Amino acid sequence: MSSHFLFVVCQVGSEATVKSEVARKHSEFRFSFSRRGFLTFRIPDDVARDRKFELNCAFARTWGFSLGKAIGTDGWQLARDFWQSFVERYPVEVLAQFKHLHVWQRDRFVPGDSEFEPGISPLAEGIGELILEHQPEVGTTWSLTLNEDASVDDRVLDCVIVEPNEWWFGWHRANSVETCWPGGVPDVNVPENMISRAYLKIEEALRWSELPVQAGDRFVEIGSSPGGxxxxxxDRGCLVTGIDPAEIDPLLLSHPNFTHLRSRAKKVERNDFQSFRWLAMDANVAPKYTLDTVEAIVTQPNVRIEGLLLTLKLTDLALAAELPLFHKRIRSWGYRRVRARQLAFNRQEVYVVATDR
Ligand SMILES: C[S@@+](CC[C@H](N)C(=O)[O-])C[C@H]1O[C@@H](n2cnc3c(N)ncnc32)[C@H](O)[C@@H]1O
Structure with missing residues (x-):
């Protein structure tokens, strides 16, 4: 029996969805432990040794190899336990190859509830500093950064604060955009006058998807009220059209690069979509309605939308099992690359990005 484990962090409430996604994609993994927003799985030895292993689960915010946990009320002791769990497994020259320390708390609420947003809490930052203070000697200069974005291929030490007195230890190789971010959450600078949380979602989606959206690009969003x-x-310099029967924030209405089409998407002339390079849809409707609406637009011969960013509301989490079917449908419109992720700033929904038409 393998003694290797993987930890997975997700939105609170998505644990069962993560479990079934992992069972579908990695049938050899065995579920081991879960708390809200945090799970572990026993994994085969060869997965633990695979430098290129990727979890590829839309509902996993981030993941790493788990070295277990320590429980206690003495932070100094927990910090020493953190290092002990690495030192007893890895030679110092291996340890010295780690460039980053990521320390974060599991989510306490669904993003947006009780004014909670995922990210690095003051408690996690403080614990990170405490861990750094106890960094062992490795006989060479070893500078670790705390909670900074890693670069692809960097090795990262992880400490997940499951409870203030229960810390889980692990590590990962940053092999994708989201695993470069501490806790799988991008650090988004929001303006003081942020109109809605959707600001966070689209910023995260653009960074995660790495779509080449540039200043001057024409972007249309269906379901754009109030306007985040x-x-x-x-703010990125795009020329933006928002389609929504509801009111738009006056801040946007006075912006020279913004146009509001006050209407439902289906009432907008199909030809009006010819000039757009990117299309986002964030309407509070069932996924089927979103896909029907977008299909009617992008399958028009004169419409050449290069990339789609779609919020699919999971009115029922069981809809998560239909993601492969949604992907297939989007690919049938000519988009060869379709990816889904429950973004850190999503609520009970997933973000689907389609490109490569
Ligand atoms: C979650 S809000 C969108 C938030 C918005 N993206 C923002 O940045 O603030 C959902 C919006 O979808 C709009 N909506 C629902 N069905 C629509 C449709 N068929 N066409 C256009 N907008 C629609 C609603 O009026 C509502 O304002």
Whole structure:
């Protein structure tokens, strides 16, 4: 029996979805432990040795190889336990190859509830500093950064604060955009006058997807009221059209690069979509309605939308099992690369990005 474990961090409430996704994609993994927003799985030895292993689960915010946990009320002792768990497994020259320390707390609420947003809490930052103070001697200069974004291929030490007195230890290789971010959450600078949380979602989606969205690009969003995502796109210098029967924040209405089409998407002339390079849809409707609406637009011969960013509301989490079907449908419109992720700033929804038409 393997003694290797993987930890997975997710949105609170998505644990069962992560479990079934992992069972579907990695049938050899065995579920071991879970708390809200945090799970572990026993994994085969060869997975633990695979430098290129990727979890590829849409509902996993981030993941790493788990070295277990320590429980206690003495922070100094827990920090020493953290290092002990590495020192007893890895020679110092291996340890010295780690460039980053990521320390974060598991989510306490669904993002957006009780004014909670995922990210590095003051408690996690303080614990990170405590761990750094106890960094062992490795006989060579070894500088670790705390909670900074890693670069692809960097090795990262992880400490997940599951409870203030229960710390889980692990590590990962940053092999994708989201595993470069501490706790799988991007550090988004929001403006003081942020119109809605959708600002955070689209910023995260753009960074995660690495779509080549540039200043001057024409971007249309269906379901744009009150206007947070359009605000983020305007901040990036895009020329933005928002389609929504509801009111848009006056801040956007007075912006020279913003146009509001006050209508439902289906009432907008199909030809009006010809000039757009990117299309986002963030309407509070069932996934089927979103896909029907977008299909009717992008399958028009004169419409050449290069990339789609779609919020699929999971009115029922069981809809997560249909993601492969949604992907297949989007690919049938000519988008060869379709990816889904429950973004850190999503609520009960996933973000789907389609490109490569
Ligand atoms: C979650 S809000 C969108 C938030 C928005 N993206 C922002 O940045 O603030 C959902 C919006 O979808 C709009 N909506 C629902 N069905 C629609 C449709 N068929 N066409 C256009 N907008 C629609 C609603 O009026 C509502 O304002």
């Amino acid at each position: 995502s359009c605000q983020a796109l305007l």
